[in-house]
Amino acid sequence: MVPDFKQKRPLAQAGRALAASLLIATGAALAPAPAARAALPTLGDGLELTAAAERKLGDRIIRELYRDPDYIDDAVLHEYLVGIFGPLRAAARARGELGADIDERFAWELLMGRDRTVNAFALPGGYFGVHLGLIGVTATRDELASVLAHELSHVTQRHISRLIAQQGRQTPLMIGALILGALAASKSPDAAQALMVGGQALAVQNQLNFSRDMEREADRIGYGLMQPGGFAPQGFVGMFDKLQQANRINDNGSWPYLRSHPLTTQRIADMQSRIAHDAPRPAPASMEHLLMAARARVLMRPGQDAWRQWLAAPQDAGFAARPASERATAWYAATLSAVQLSDWQAARRAVAGLRDAVQGDAPAVRQARLLGAEVEMAAGAPAAALAVLDEMPTAGTPARPELVLRTQALLRTGDAAAMTGPLQTRVATHPQDAAAWLLLAQVWRQQGQNLRAVRAEAEAQVAHHDYAAAVDRFKAGQDLARKSAGAADYIEASIIDTRLRAVESLLREQAAER
Numbered sequence: 001m002v003p004d005f006k007q008k009r010p011l012a013q014a015g016r017a018l019a020a021s022l023l024i025a026t027g028a029a030l031a032p033a034p035a036a037r038a039a040l041p042t043l044g045d046g047l048e049l050t051a052a053a054e055r056k057l058g059d060r061i062i063r064e065l066y067r068d069p070d071y072i073d074d075a076v077l078h079e080y081l082v083g084i085f086g087p088l089r090a091a092a093r094a095r096g097e098l099g100a101d102i103d104e105r106f107a108w109e110l111l112m113g114r115d116r117t118v119n120a121f122a123l124p125g126g127y128f129g130v131h132l133g134l135i136g137v138t139a140t141r142d143e144l145a146s147v148l149a150h151e152l153s154h155v156t157q158r159h160i161s162r163l164i165a166q167q168g169r170q171t172p173l174m175i176g177a178l179i180l181g182a183l184a185a186s187k188s189p190d191a192a193q194a195l196m197v198g199g200q201a202l203a204v205q206n207q208l209n210f211s212r213d214m215e216r217e218a219d220r221i222g223y224g225l226m227q228p229g230g231f232a233p234q235g236f237v238g239m240f241d242k243l244q245q246a247n248r249i250n251d252n253g254s255w256p257y258l259r260s261h262p263l264t265t266q267r268i269a270d271m272q273s274r275i276a277h278d279a280p281r282p283a284p285a286s287m288e289h290l291l292m293a294a295r296a297r298v299l300m301r302p303g304q305d306a307w308r309q310w311l312a313a314p315q316d317a318g319f320a321a322r323p324a325s326e327r328a329t330a331w332y333a334a335t336l337s338a339v340q341l342s343d344w345q346a347a348r349r350a351v352a353g354l355r356d357a358v359q360g361d362a363p364a365v366r367q368a369r370l371l372g373a374e375v376e377m378a379a380g381a382p383a384a385a386l387a388v389l390d391e392m393p394t395a396g397t398p399a400r401p402e403l404v405l406r407t408q409a410l411l412r413t414g415d416a417a418a419m420t421g422p423l424q425t426r427v428a429t430h431p432q433d434a435a436a437w438l439l440l441a442q443v444w445r446q447q448g449q450n451l452r453a454v455r456a457e458a459e460a461q462v463a464h465h466d467y468a469a470a471v472d473r474f475k476a477g478q479d480l481a482r483k484s485a486g487a488a489d490y491i492e493a494s495i496i497d498t499r500l501r502a503v504e505s506l507l508r509e510q511a512a513e514r
């Protein structure tokens with residue numbers, strides 16, 4: 001369990017308390033006035049939260065997570081996670097586990113944290129958090145899928161809404177604070193304690209844990225999603241083995257997933273009996289998974305020593321005799337470590353080794369090319385990055401990693417106008433893609449379309465549910481339109497007026513919910 005702290009400011013009951021570094025920004029709101037509390041319409045007496053209320057609560061929580069310095073929008077890893085999550089969600093839908101109401105209303109978004117800790121969690125409203133530490137320890141795609149299937153099932157079975165409903169008369173703001181606090185403490189118990197001692201932190205209670213029955217249900221339902229989702233159910237066993245080993249080594253705080261998901265003998269016995277009924281199916285690790293796990297390990301900032309070790313690893317005696325998947329993994333880690341160390345020559349050498357090792361494995365070949373383009377961009381050679389991207393087949397709409405890299409490269413060479421269409425398509429189909437909005441803003445700015453650029457910047461804030469910041473940008477757009485009267489783009493100006501009104505109304509709604 002999480003470490004015990006003495007509560008300095010009890011919120012409701014005595015008990016275990018967690019400190020929350022994330023809460024400092026919103027701390028003032030933690031003690032709502034009684035009047036505001038009584039105005040709360042959405043939580044309380046029901047057994048479950050409505051889907052709409054749960055989604056709003058989730059939006060509020062992730063707005064803070066997007067501001068967290070550990071939040072990472074890595075297009076490559078995000079696409080990989082989405083590629084696992086999508087089939088699981090489709091399986092839940094096909095099996096009748098996912099009700100139409102929450103299927104439509106929830107966000108179904110995955111947020112990644114740079115954290116080294118092994119953790120994944122479900123948030124209200126269909127948001128999921130995945131730490132790079134978790135991706136980094138998984139040996140197969142199936143193991144990673146098992147964790148996502150379990151977390152997804154907490155949401156489809158409405159466990160979160162039931163927990164929140166149990167919080168009785170607490171306001172959404174307080175529930176949000178509880179969740180953010182528990183997250184912050186699970187990330188780094190030491191940091192939380194230090195803040196506590198400093199008297200800076202706000203105490204919140206650890207009262208949002210799932211019951212054992214809920215855990216067993218998430219295991220059972222999640223397990224059922226694996227085969228129909230295209231994953232080997234044995235992924236669950238591999239993950240349980242890992243958790244059990246970590247349990248034996250004893251929990252030093254780097255496995256918060258283990259704290260929130262204690263391995264009871266019952267859970268393990270349930271899983272073993274399920275496996276016994278299924279025909280055994282081997283689950284070999286795909287090369288792409290090994291590369292993605294290596295990417296996660298490098299990007300979670302393990303420190304210069306680790307990067308230097310990974311960079312040197314392919315020089316080991318006997319390296320050339322190792323299996324291709326092992327060599328590819330080592331070359332991938334070496335390349336990305338060299339980028340972190342700003343050693344472009346070493347990065348280019350390593351990526352050549354990678355390209356040699358992945359031959360014949362199409363997904364891994366693509367990952368090697370993406371990494372090659374990333375190396376050239378980091379080295380300040382956008383034309384070379386474009387040359388690497390051009391080696392890849394481009395049928396139809398580019399995938400997000402290609403779209404992002406190509407736009408970044410063309411912005412540097414000053415030829416990004418061609419990306420306007422693909423980016424507009426992207427934000428039309430994925431309005432929550434803040435990074436795509438920001439790229440579109442840069443592309444428009446480069447073309448002298450400043451009004452459009454400001455609007456895209458505002459939409460990026462909307463995508464992260466920061467309505468106050470969005471209103472500021474839309475108003476800046478109105479000012480700009482007024483100043484450039486005559487040459488103004490009237491259609492664009494009227495779009496800004498309409499969007500401003502809509503977002504102001506969202507902002508008022510959010511303020512009223514305190």
Ligand SMILES: [Zn+2]
Binds near residue numbers: 210215261
């Ligand atoms: Zn769970």
